[in-house]
Amino acid sequence: MDAQDPALGHLIDQVKSARLSRAPLDICGxxxxxxxxxxxxxTPLDVRPLSGITSYEPTELVVTARAGTSLxxxxxxxxxQGQCLPFEPPRFAPGGTVGGMVAAGxxxxxxxxVGSVRDHVLGVTLLNGRGEILTFGGQVTKNVAGYDVxxxxxxxxxxxxxxxxxxxxxxxxSVATETLIFEWxxxxxxxxxxxWSTQPLPINASAWHAGRLRVRLxxxxxxxxxxxxxLGGERLEPAAAKTWWLxxxxxxxxxxxxxEDALARGESLWRLSLPxxxxxxxxGQQLIEWGGAQRWWRTTSKAEVxxxxxxxSGGHATLIRGRDRVEVFAPLSTVLMRVHQGLKQAFDPAHxxxxxxxxxxx
Amino acid sequence: xxxxxxxSSAAPDPGRxxxxxxxxxxxxxxxxxxxxxxxxxxxxxxxCDALTAYRTxxxxxxxxxxxxxxxxxxxxxxxxxxxxxxxGAGTGLSGGATPHAAGIxxxxxxxxxxxxxxxxxxxxxxxxxxxxxxxxxxxxYGLYYAPDPSxxxxxxxxxxxxxxxxxxxxxxxxxxxxxxxxxxxxxxDGEPVEFGSRALDAPGLDLLSVVIGSEGMLAVTTEVTxxxxxxxxxxRCIMASFRDIESAGAAVASxxxxxxxxxxxxxxxxxxxxxxDAFVHADYDLEAAAILLCESDGTPEEVEEEIARMExxxxxxxxxxxxxxxxxxxxxxxxxxxxxxxxASGGISPDYMCMDSTIPRKRLAEMLRAIQQMEAKYNxxxxxxxxxxxGNLHPLILFDAEDPDELxxxxxxxxxxxxxxxxxxxxxxxxxxxxxxxxxxxxxxxSEAERAQFLGVKRAFDPLExxxxxxxxxxLHRCAxxxxxxxxxxxxxxxxxxxx
Numbered sequence: 001m002d003a004q005d006p007a008l009g010h011l012i013d014q015v016k017s018a019r020l021s022r023a024p025l026d027i028c029g030x031x032x033x034x035x036x037x038x039x040x041x042x043t044p045l046d047v048r049p050l051s052g053i054t055s056y057e058p059t060e061l062v063v064t065a066r067a068g069t070s071l072x073x074x075x076x077x078x079x080x081q082g083q084c085l086p087f088e089p090p091r092f093a094p095g096g097t098v099g100g101m102v103a104a105g106x107x108x109x110x111x112x113x114v115g116s117v118r119d120h121v122l123g124v125t126l127l128n129g130r131g132e133i134l135t136f137g138g139q140v141t142k143n144v145a146g147y148d149v150x151x152x153x154x155x156x157x158x159x160x161x162x163x164x165x166x167x168x169x170x171x172x173x174s175v176a177t178e179t180l181i182f183e184w185x186x187x188x189x190x191x192x193x194x195x196w197s198t199q200p201l202p203i204n205a206s207a208w209h210a211g212r213l214r215v216r217l218x219x220x221x222x223x224x225x226x227x228x229x230x231l232g233g234e235r236l237e238p239a240a241a242k243t244w245w246l247x248x249x250x251x252x253x254x255x256x257x258x259x260e261d262a263l264a265r266g267e268s269l270w271r272l273s274l275p276x277x278x279x280x281x282x283x284g285q286q287l288i289e290w291g292g293a294q295r296w297w298r299t300t301s302k303a304e305v306x307x308x309x310x311x312x313s314g315g316h317a318t319l320i321r322g323r324d325r326v327e328v329f330a331p332l333s334t335v336l337m338r339v340h341q342g343l344k345q346a347f348d349p350a351h352x353x354x355x356x357x358x359x360x361x362x
Numbered sequence: 363x364x365x366x367x368x369x370s371s372a373a374p375d376p377g378r379x380x381x382x383x384x385x386x387x388x389x390x391x392x393x394x395x396x397x398x399x400x401x402x403x404x405x406x407x408x409x410c411d412a413l414t415a416y417r418t419x420x421x422x423x424x425x426x427x428x429x430x431x432x433x434x435x436x437x438x439x440x441x442x443x444x445x446x447x448x449x450g451a452g453t454g455l456s457g458g459a460t461p462h463a464a465g466i467x468x469x470x471x472x473x474x475x476x477x478x479x480x481x482x483x484x485x486x487x488x489x490x491x492x493x494x495x496x497x498x499x500x501x502x503y504g505l506y507y508a509p510d511p512s513x514x515x516x517x518x519x520x521x522x523x524x525x526x527x528x529x530x531x532x533x534x535x536x537x538x539x540x541x542x543x544x545x546x547x548x549x550x551d552g553e554p555v556e557f558g559s560r561a562l563d564a565p566g567l568d569l570l571s572v573v574i575g576s577e578g579m580l581a582v583t584t585e586v587t588x589x590x591x592x593x594x595x596x597x598r599c600i601m602a603s604f605r606d607i608e609s610a611g612a613a614v615a616s617x618x619x620x621x622x623x624x625x626x627x628x629x630x631x632x633x634x635x636x637x638x639d640a641f642v643h644a645d646y647d648l649e650a651a652a653i654l655l656c657e658s659d660g661t662p663e664e665v666e667e668e669i670a671r672m673e674x675x676x677x678x679x680x681x682x683x684x685x686x687x688x689x690x691x692x693x694x695x696x697x698x699x700x701x702x703x704x705x706a707s708g709g710i711s712p713d714y715m716c717m718d719s720t721i722p723r724k725r726l727a728e729m730l731r732a733i734q735q736m737e738a739k740y741n742x743x744x745x746x747x748x749x750x751x752x753g754n755l756h757p758l759i760l761f762d763a764e765d766p767d768e769l770x771x772x773x774x775x776x777x778x779x780x781x782x783x784x785x786x787x788x789x790x791x792x793x794x795x796x797x798x799x800x801x802x803x804x805x806x807x808x809s810e811a812e813r814a815q816f817l818g819v820k821r822a823f824d825p826l827e828x829x830x831x832x833x834x835x836x837x838l839h840r841c842a843x844x845x846x847x848x849x850x851x852x853x854x855x856x857x858x859x860x861x862x
Contacts, residue, residue, distance in 0.1 A: 058618075058619055059615040059616070060615075060618075060724060083621075105568070111562065115536070116562070116563070118568055119540050128815065132815075133811075134809070134811055134812045136812070138788065140720040140722060140752070141532075141752040142532065142720045142792035142793055143791075144525060144526050144794070144795050145790050145791050145796060145803075146816050146834065147572050147575070147580075147820075148571050151539070151572070152569070152571055152819075155563075155568055156567055156568075159567075160567075172621030172622075172623070194481060194482070198483055198503065199504070219664065220664045220668060221667065222664060223661050223664040225663075273562060275484075275560040277482045315559060315560070316559065329565045330565040332565060333556075335554075336555065339823055340566060342822025342825070343822040345818075345822070346818025347815070359566070
């Protein structure tokens with residue numbers, strides 16, 4: 001990136017001045033994910049002026065965009081060429097940006113089959129706490145020169161630096177897609193998902209809620225048709241299917257909405273990331289995604305109960321919404337926290353970027 | 363790459379002998395005597411990895427067989443300030459496991475157990491298990507481990523994690539990073555640690571991403587949880603000939619542009635085709651300027667549909683001859699030449715130097731032309747195999763190491779290829795790693811601030827810099843020296859090209 005660019009120059013100036021006064025900066029894009037993570041503090045640092053697709057060549061399967069580019073603009077540009085971000089980044093509200101997508105590191109329904117945001121990031125240009133512009137990774141898929149810092153910033157919630165630009169691996173959109181519905185209970189659904197995952201089937205996404213399993217198939221026409229034949233179930237009409245999967249991706253489905261009543265009852269929304277085959281039950285309702293590896297729970301259980309259940313299964317729990325005054329992310333071991341502190345110190349020695357957004361003290 | 367700077371064993375030095383005695387005595391507290399090697403004849407097999415031009419005699423080699431022993435060794439070395447170089451099968455091509463003269467080699471070859479969990483499609487594998495052994499053990503369940511580096515019969519999963527190894531199928535199935543869920547191991551001070559989890563993600567920063575590919579400089583890996591995937595029912599391969607390299611390069615881009623992600627997409631130039639055909643007799647088209655191997659895998663329906671699309675695209679791109687494998691035997695025959703590219707090169711030249719840069723696919727033909735000009739400039743031959751689908755090049759420069767001038771010209775040729783790759787928007791290493799071999803090239807690809815940031819990452823894990831010191835990150839001094847001889851980034855031609 002060109003440091004002479006006025007939008008970038010302005011960001012560098014703000015960072016340098018914040019560093020001198022040790023004043024925290026709250027890195028902002030479209031503000032659509034401010035509910036995620038610990039509460040933001042500091043002077044807003046708006047990254048949106050740094051916007052636009054820098055380069056996109058469909059034959060390279062790579063797009064490079066500046067952080068403030070709206071996610072919608074990016075996905076529209078890809079769709080024009082029959083390509084997509086296969087990991088389906090959620091859009092909780094209009095206005096989400098590419099930088100926010102990388103910083104939050106959240107992926108949608110297809111994650112278990114196609115990989116996460118992190119798996120598709122090829123390179124990142126970062127503005128660190130010294131006001132230096134650094135580029136890691138690149139625009140090529142295979143690249144092992146130096147540590148993979150570009151993927152380290154995915155999901156970092158901005159604590160290491162300001163993401164200025166990113167290169168992403170994109171894929172052709174699937175030729176054929178079908179959604180099948182099965183009226184099955186949780187145990188039967190998980191058992192079948194588990195069995196199917198050991199077979200060469202074009203399963204692209206799955207979601208179970210309230211006695212109903214939905215499975216999305218995507219791939220070559222012949223493969224999808226053969227899989228429909230084999231799996232059975234009832235086919236969901238394409239437009240309805242699309243709307244339904246978007247409502248899960250963007251958490252606009254009713255299940256995710258915790259109204260005042262629910263909050264007053266002490267309900268919280270948790271995200272549990274677990275080994276897929278785990279059996280885990282809490283009081284409340286759940287929505288299962290990713291073949292069993294991601295489970296959303298609306299529950300009145302105490303945080304320690306949820307965290308303990310997740311940890312016992314080899315996973316972890318994140319608080320998405322709720323009034324419980326607890327840490328959002330599962331606590332780290334002493335040794336991992338020490339590494340986190342070392343990395344924070346290395347990238348942002350004055351602790352100005354999004355302090356406390358990921359963990360207290362970072 | 364700088365083969366003439368091959369490090370020989372440190373000269374006999376009484377201080378070193380004294381130090382060696384102290385370190386051996388301390389390690390003797392934690393390990394049986396038979397697991398500690400320090401006499402020169404015992405440590406000699408550990409002097410180098412597959413980058414044999416670099417040799418250093420390690421002070422001590424240890425062969426632990428339990429995690430408790432690894433922890434104890436690390437604690438001792440940490441307390442005494444002894445550098446530690448972890449080693450798997452020693453098949454690495456960039457000197458990542460080259461010993462440190464004042465350090466120990468931590469050989470993890472005895473960590474060879476694994477458990478397959480077919481229900482969750484994962485395997486828990488100790489670091490010394492060979493890559494291919496994972497797929498062999500998973501085969502009865504219809505599963506396999508996707509990354510398949512060419513050394514897969516010998517290389518270990520621990521080494522794969524260190525190098526983020528790829529293979530011919532990584533365009534479709536990803537690198538080690540995309541196929542590993544969790545790495546268990548030890549910090550430099552012997553404290554146990556886990557990166558990632560058995561789930562698809564872990565809380566906090568994604569440290570797994572930075573540990574994979576860190577060339578043994580951040581932590582010592584002892585156990586890896588890998589993802590297994592269902593074995594495709596069928597695979598078929600197209601062999602397509604092209605009369606000129608431009609149209610072969612354009613065909614690669616065209617396949618991708620048509621929304622096809624082949625299971626493998628490889629290219630060989632004419633010189634390489636001739637060399638491998640003489641070696642394996644695979645009936646390759648010796649008239650072609652370049653040959654593409656384009657593979658489809660999946661269900662029989664998928665493969666049929668995809669092969670038809672691939673054939674149409676390759677024909678439209680000007681293929682002069684197209685052959686589709688009829689059966690598994692023929693498919694393997696198509697691949698036999700590609701898979702023997704390195705040994706075949708060994709057959710036509712006393713020595714060869716293998717490069718490993720990656721460039722954007724669209725620049726393949728341009729790069730091949732540039733390499734042809736370099737052949738004339740340095741008066742050396744170069745044969746080319748490419749993982750064309752992901753732009754990863756393996757030009758093999760043929761030379762005779764006995765001839766000092768050829769060696770010198772070969773090094774310059776190699777450096778020229780790497781710098782050209784960076785200029786074309788690529789990277790100096792796609793899959794072999796930096797190790798000691800490409801330290802100079804890191805000065806070309808990264809700025810001083812970027813290299814300082816790498817060092818910061820290193821120190822966050824290993825404050826005393828005892829794990830595999832001297833690899834991957836060149837010192838300021840080294841880059842300054844190298845910069846005197848070479849044009850630095852920013853002053854290179856084509857300043858308008860993005861370098862991201």
